[in-house]
Amino acid sequence: MMNSGRWWLSATMGLAIWAGPFSVMSAEVERPLSLEERIAKLETAQTARNQALVDMQFKLAELQSEIRELRGLLEQHGFQINQLTERQREIYKDVDSRLADMQKRLESLGQTKPKPLASSTVTVDPAAEAKAYERIFPLVREKKYEEAITAYRAFLAKYPNGRLAVNAHYWLGQVLFVTGELDKATVEFNLVAEKYPNSSKTPDALLKLGEIAVRRGDKKTAQSVWRKLTLQYPKSSAARVAAQKLKNLDG
Template identity: 25%
Template sequence: MLRFPRPREWMVGAAMAWTVMVPAQAALFEDDEARKAILDLRAKQSQSEDAQRARIEQLQNQLATTQRGLLDLSGQIDGLRSEIAKLRGQNEQLARDLSETQRKVSDQSATLDNRLRPLEPQKVSVDGKEFQADPEEKRQFDAAMGLIRNGDFNEAVSAYTSFLQRFPASGYSDSVRFWLGNAQYGKRDYKSAIATFKTFVASNPDHARAPESLLAIANCQVELKDTKSARKTLDDLIKAYPNSEAARAAKERIASLR
């Protein structure tokens, strides 16, 4: 015969069963929440790790790009240094070339000056007269003077005559005429000598050699046996240049003519 629980016993048993089931359900609920929380944390951690990896990869890429840029820059710097060294070498060579060129130009200028110097007019002084003379003028005058000093009067006459034809306006002209008269006198061409000396005195009455020229004219006249003309010339000399050496010689010469 089956026995059914009494209402009180059933209620007590049901209450006990409920008591057992409630904690179990609560535990299950807490486990689900915890699991969900863990999954959320894992998802967040995974996302964070992915973000970190992406950032790290980005930084690595940036670093690689920067390194490549630095390498390129380093290469450019080395290239610039090489170019600077090359340019410095070229500048040094140019400086040496310039210095050498300047030296050559200086040497050439000095050589040219030495070549031109003999061709440039020179300041000379003859018979108290200073003037500029071309080198060729001086050379020919000196050559003619050498001829007359050596007693080569014929050649001296030719040299002085040629000089006057070539350099009619030369500063030497007055002295050339004086010495031409002496050369003519030396070769005993007295008439030509008289004409030359007279032209000289007429053109240069204040010349230092004018008194000597008058004395030379008188000597030529004496050689031509023209004593009267010689005496007159000597008188003119004494009157015109009384304090000259030629005037004293003229007085002695007049005395010898009497």
């Protein structure tokens, strides 16, 4: 009987000793993190998120310029066509009114109606100019850059002083920039900035001139152009992008 009791006691103690390490291991695995460890873990995750957000902001600043340009062009097209059509009507009405007034004066003076003289100047049809311009942009959207370059140059040859000439010069510069023809793109952007200082395209042209300088490794020229942009066109969205780019260069 005593032997049986001793055997039972030995078996119970053996099981307790055998199960002991596993209980300790389980406790260690399931041990909750301390407050300091949780805070440190959260701070590490927050730092990583902040860095990712900063990187995204820089990338978004680059993309916003292109998106803004495309969106602005689409918005302008409808407005410009309506504006040109209305202007054309006003011109026709004014011409008719002047001719009628002239005829009345001649009749009152007893003079015969003079024969019409051939005009020495070429009259530009605003509606035709707008349609010709509209036909080019799908080539840019479809990335048919060589065809777009040819089309923009043909447009400028036909309408060198047209209302949409500044837009054509700017977008010709954009396409040349995309295709890597930086010297030719510089010519177009400089033309926009110098010949059309009051155009809404001028701030964007200056922004691109700075980007071309950066690609060439000319940091000083880029800084000079972007500072000029922020000073002369401070309210433009291009100026805000230029200010951020200046910070990146200075940093």
